[in-house]
Amino acid sequence: MSATIAVENVSKFFGGVRAVNDCSLTVEKGSITGLIGPNGAGKTTLFNTVAGFFKPTAGRITLDGRDITGLPPHRLFHLGLVRTFQIPHEFSRMTVLENLCVVPGGQTGESLMRSWLFWPRVKSEERTVRRRAEDTLSFLNLAHVRDELAGNLSGGQKKLLELGRVIMSGAKTILLDEPGAGVNRTLLADLSAHIRHLNRDRGYTFCIIEHDMDLIAELCDPVIVMAQGAVMTQGKMADVRRDPAVIEAYFGGGGAADT
Amino acid sequence: MAELATFLAYPVGLLTIAGIYAVMCLGLNVQWGFTGLFNAGIAGFFAVGAYTSAILTTAPHPDYLGGFGLPVAVGLVCAMATAGVVALGIGWLTLSLRSDYLAIATIGIAEILRLIVKNEDWLTNGPRGIPAIPRPFEWLPPFPAQVAYLALVAAIIAVIYIALERGLNSPWGRVMRAIRENEESARAAGKDIMRRRLEAFVLGSMIMGLGGALMAHSIKFIGPEATEPLIVTFLVWVMLIAGGSGNNRGAILGAVVIWAIWSMTELVTRQLPADWALRSAYLRVFLIGLALQIILQRASSGLLAEKPPKPIPLDEGEPKGRSRG
Numbered sequence: 001m002s003a004t005i006a007v008e009n010v011s012k013f014f015g016g017v018r019a020v021n022d023c024s025l026t027v028e029k030g031s032i033t034g035l036i037g038p039n040g041a042g043k044t045t046l047f048n049t050v051a052g053f054f055k056p057t058a059g060r061i062t063l064d065g066r067d068i069t070g071l072p073p074h075r076l077f078h079l080g081l082v083r084t085f086q087i088p089h090e091f092s093r094m095t096v097l098e099n100l101c102v103v104p105g106g107q108t109g110e111s112l113m114r115s116w117l118f119w120p121r122v123k124s125e126e127r128t129v130r131r132r133a134e135d136t137l138s139f140l141n142l143a144h145v146r147d148e149l150a151g152n153l154s155g156g157q158k159k160l161l162e163l164g165r166v167i168m169s170g171a172k173t174i175l176l177d178e179p180g181a182g183v184n185r186t187l188l189a190d191l192s193a194h195i196r197h198l199n200r201d202r203g204y205t206f207c208i209i210e211h212d213m214d215l216i217a218e219l220c221d222p223v224i225v226m227a228q229g230a231v232m233t234q235g236k237m238a239d240v241r242r243d244p245a246v247i248e249a250y251f252g253g254g255g256a257a258d259t
Numbered sequence: 260m261a262e263l264a265t266f267l268a269y270p271v272g273l274l275t276i277a278g279i280y281a282v283m284c285l286g287l288n289v290q291w292g293f294t295g296l297f298n299a300g301i302a303g304f305f306a307v308g309a310y311t312s313a314i315l316t317t318a319p320h321p322d323y324l325g326g327f328g329l330p331v332a333v334g335l336v337c338a339m340a341t342a343g344v345v346a347l348g349i350g351w352l353t354l355s356l357r358s359d360y361l362a363i364a365t366i367g368i369a370e371i372l373r374l375i376v377k378n379e380d381w382l383t384n385g386p387r388g389i390p391a392i393p394r395p396f397e398w399l400p401p402f403p404a405q406v407a408y409l410a411l412v413a414a415i416i417a418v419i420y421i422a423l424e425r426g427l428n429s430p431w432g433r434v435m436r437a438i439r440e441n442e443e444s445a446r447a448a449g450k451d452i453m454r455r456r457l458e459a460f461v462l463g464s465m466i467m468g469l470g471g472a473l474m475a476h477s478i479k480f481i482g483p484e485a486t487e488p489l490i491v492t493f494l495v496w497v498m499l500i501a502g503g504s505g506n507n508r509g510a511i512l513g514a515v516v517i518w519a520i521w522s523m524t525e526l527v528t529r530q531l532p533a534d535w536a537l538r539s540a541y542l543r544v545f546l547i548g549l550a551l552q553i554i555l556q557r558a559s560s561g562l563l564a565e566k567p568p569k570p571i572p573l574d575e576g577e578p579k580g581r582s583r584g
Contacts (some may be wrong), residue, residue: 051447053443053446072446073446073447073449074446074449074450074451074452077447077448077449078449082447082448082449083447084447085443085444085447089441089443089444089447090440090441090444091436091437091440091441091444091445092440092441093436093440093505093565093567094433094436094437094440094567095567095570097570098433098436098567098570101430101433101570102430102433102434102437102445102448103448103449105449107430108430109429109430109431110429110430110431110434111431112426112429112431112458112462115425115426115429115430115431116422116425116426119425119429122429122430123571126429126430126571127571127573129430130570130571130573131573134573146570147570149567165444165448169448169449
């Protein structure tokens with residue numbers, strides 16, 4: 001297997017706070033890599049840095065062997081790397097369908113001049129985009145809320161919508177920031193089934209930050225443990241759980257967490 | 260006929276000015292309604308447009324730049340172009356700021372523009388302003404000329420409306436609204452936020468500049484008082500919010516309703532004794548605020564709320580009854 005994302009000695013400091021400190025890790029192509037660690041371990045900061053929202057203070061990041069250090073998010077999007085947010089970031093006063101249709105890049109009609117001049121072409125492209133969006137909606141069981149404003153969805157539906165936008169992006173490398181947070185058990189099962197399906201059948205690579213250890217255990221291999229801005233250890237969930245250092249840092253020393 | 264003309268002169272004049280405000284309101288709708296940019300410096304772009312067209316179309320004058328005696332159409336186009344260039348420069352500097360800071364920056368810049376207008380005599384004739392600005396259709400008798408100018412304003416509104424509706428219903432409008440709703444998420448969806456914001460800022464400001472030019476040609480005079488933030492920036496904002504931010508028809512309706520209230524109250528306050536009339540200026544602002552309150556209490560998103568465009572039908576263009584493969 002080859003590395004899709006390679007993080008090499010990356011640091012991100014905010015003033016005196018070393019949120020990410022000389023961190024190195026790789027996400028293998030076709031894997032569902034879990035990223036866990038106690039609060040403040042630097043997971044989300046690392047995500048933001050990889051996804052181009054922050055420029056790293058030091059270090060190098062590559063995507064499929066290409067140096068992407070410091071590239072802005074919209075460039076990374078077109079290189080096939082997208083992220084989702086811990087708190088759903090839907091476009092509230094737009095319909096669910098619009099939330100999906102807005103995502104694909106390079107639409108002719110995204111230029112105002114071209115939508116004035118080449119309306120028929122814009123319309124026929126729009127039909128293609130809409131068909132893809134409808135497919136995505138039925139895949140996620142959201143077709144019945146197609147015309148609802150996204151702001152009116154339940155928390156869980158918003159998470160599904162977030163995943164829908166990822167699918168619409170066409171990107172194959174996805175950073176998911178706590179997809180399970182605030183989602184009920186039933187929906188969580190759906191969500192992890194979708195993630196697994198996208199991984200196995202459509203070749204998506206995932207890197208997931210998650211606090212729900214069951215979800216991580218079920219989906220992720222390998223699991224990377226971060227603490228104090230750097231990688232502490234990595235391996236299969238079963239092994240990681242037994243690592244005394246991890247238990248100390250993460251599970252607060254309580255052996256009971258190791259079930 | 261003459262009596263009818265006298266009777267109609269007031270509503271025609273009122274609608275003309277309301278229409279010019281509607282132009283500016285459509286410009287603000289591009290910035291705030293579509294894209295969520297808080298431009299508190301409308302008066303600045305209004306002034307740039309008004310003075311550009313005034314300088315280009317008036318007869319030569321020794322005291323200030325120009326005039327160049329060019330046709331009004333040239334003045335209008337150049338007013339848009341100048342406002343666009345100024346907006347490009349300002350946008351470049353300020354659009355990376357978050358919304359509230361953008362508002363502060365644009366207030367400041369509009370004030371700077373107003374002071375330039377007031378003090379750079381060689382350019383704008385300073386506080387004396389630029390008189391004798393030509394008005395199209397002046398070769399007609401007064402009343403038909405007034406009606407013809409109203410028709411011109413209406414035609415310009417129609418063109419802007421159609422162009423903006425197309426934009427709003429296209430993927431362009433969708434991207435703009437996505438940026439308004441959630442900038443981070445739009446960025447994560449691969450959109451170049453800075454460029455898009457600049458686009459909306461420049462386009463909206465060009466339309467505001469056109470509004471300024473239309474006003475200058477309508478009242479045939481432009482001076483620094485005409486660019487007071489109160490009667491430009493404040494009113495245009497109230498119009499858009501009352502009419503329905505994000506809705507182009509709402510922007511037009513809001514302009515007509517608020518301008519009607521504003522100028523009708525002038526009719527009333529003009530009857531008051533001089534001493535009271537002076538104070539009544541503030542009462543009018545209060546009445547406008549009250550009207551806005553009442554409208555927003557009844558309809559929180561304005562008279563005509565924003566509606567997401569209808570999704571494109573998938574089977575369009577295929578005759579009915581045929582299989583949809």
